[in-house]
Amino acid sequence: METNYQYRERTPEPLPERELRLGEGRISGISSITLGILSVLAVLAYLYPSYLTTTELRQVYDGEQLQILLKYGIYFSILLGCLTFILNRGLYRHLGSFGIGFSLIALALGGYRVPVGSVEPRELSLGVDWLILAFLGSVVIFLTLEKLLPKYREQVIMRPEWDVDLFYFCFNHLAISAILIFSNYHASHFHWAISQDVQATIQSIPIWLQVALIILCADFVLYWEHRAYHEIKLLWPVHAVHHSVEHLDWLAGSRGHFVQVFSERAMVMIPLYLLGADEAALNAYVVFAALQAVLIHCNTRLPFGPLKYVFVTPQFHHWHHSSEKPAIDTNYSAHTVIFDRLFGTYHFPGEHWPAEYGTTKRLPRSVVGQTLYPVTVHLGRKDSGLPKQ
Template identity: 35%
Template sequence: MSPEIVKGFIILACIFIPLERIFALHNQKVFRRGWKTDATYFFTGHFIGRFGAIVVAVTLSLMTDLFNPELQSKIASQPIWLQFAEAIVISDLAYYLAHRLLHEVPWLWQFHAVHHSIERMDWLAAVRVHPCEQLFTQICKMMPLYWLGFTTETFAVYALYSAAIAFLIHANITIKFGPLKWFVATPEFHHWHHSQSPKIYNKNFAVQLPLLDLLFGTMYMPAKKMPDRYGISDTVPAGYVGQIFYPFSRMMQNARSKFQTKY
């Protein structure tokens, strides 16, 4: 196991655990149910993320005819701060669309249900993402940025920002961000996406730019109110291995049921 991954885990724990104790939204244990499972996702997710980057690079190497060198040169010549702002909009728009598919396409939902099985929200809940979903969303988010020619420096800054936001929006904190909440995703925004209430399942799809949900009519962020229960009605296994196989077993069950109904 890479020392850098362990160091990253310790740094994040040292930042978010105190914040969640001081500014707790819900009174819950640090080592809540599912903590070990999510810690496993943290360490395995690093390698899956690297594999996803390789998949994107190889795919693009086979699509060179679709590149526009002139456009790539113009984008790469922009200041990093402007590239970074553009990357947020482009990447989160791609993620928004991918996220809606994860909710609206039944077989994709089986993978996304693993993430929504979280019943106690905290910073570590961010990493409970099935490997197939992780690859799918990473490719959707990163492909446009690679294709458009954003610089390596922009990618580095964006990657750090994206990771920080992911942990922040799942954190068990009650800190308010004022008007900034419309431009940067926060727990106040994202926790509603995990609410156990079925009527809110298909709200707040963006993970960085809430204005996208406002634009597409999927925003739900009531003032002075936060969800008190999280999770879904589906019974998802508690352990890592069970969750990895869960989508496939569910699809097999559904296929078997349809076959028996038909014949």
């Protein structure tokens, strides 16, 4: 840590045109069209479950119970859509119209009365159910957290490039089956390293201890995988896509080149595969990792007390995303801060938070430009914004 560095306070740029204010009809309009689109997707998932739902996720939710949620989603979409015509002289009535339209399409397709039956399992499908549940859960948990305990109160929900990150969010969840297939295939190549005695020993210890062991082993692999993306010049342009986000919030963590998304899941699958822990422990780790991955990107000042010296928290990970000199190439860990401390990449300057986010050189701002960036930067030998000073 550089003791002479002058840390500054971050002041988000005011964006009044992007603010969501009560009584204008914009909130109700956006809510209406969001619920309308999700309702159509949900009905399609009920109609074609083999193609649009994930086998693993179907085992943990009740399809008939979720139809109740679908029913209220459709009704609220219509109600909120009508509200946009009343508020502020219907300035955002186009949003309400689309919301109502999508809800009516959902009802015409069968709505919440589509029969729920057995599902023919398919290895490859789109994770529409995973997308819907993850989006609703993230909005309820993390967006609420950001509004109740924001780090930067001035940062708006629909901040610059929110739509780009929403695309990444949708892609990552829809492609979950393909990601799992690739990850399992990759991990299976390490069958030669499996020890029946080791796995039996691990399965004999308490579940909570198995979860702790999984976290540490996964964190070790993710630390070095992450560090490699930063410090190997050939790999950095791929990972730079994730670092190109300049406003961190719950949605920002979704931004990532598909090469990194697939490789990261494949790498973390190796320790899970070799440990052979109980299914309950694996499920607990998956929930922990999924929640933490979103939380650490959140715009929140949620206090963690002494836990922030053990686990990766928003403040710790925000520094990883900073383009300020002392923070560059630091804080690689995904779950705990242990390996950053052990290997000299720990940066946690007291109560300070970053003043700047992003890469040292701006990347393309579109999804297509970012996807092609690793190729164009090497072919054109452009400055990749490598986080080296």
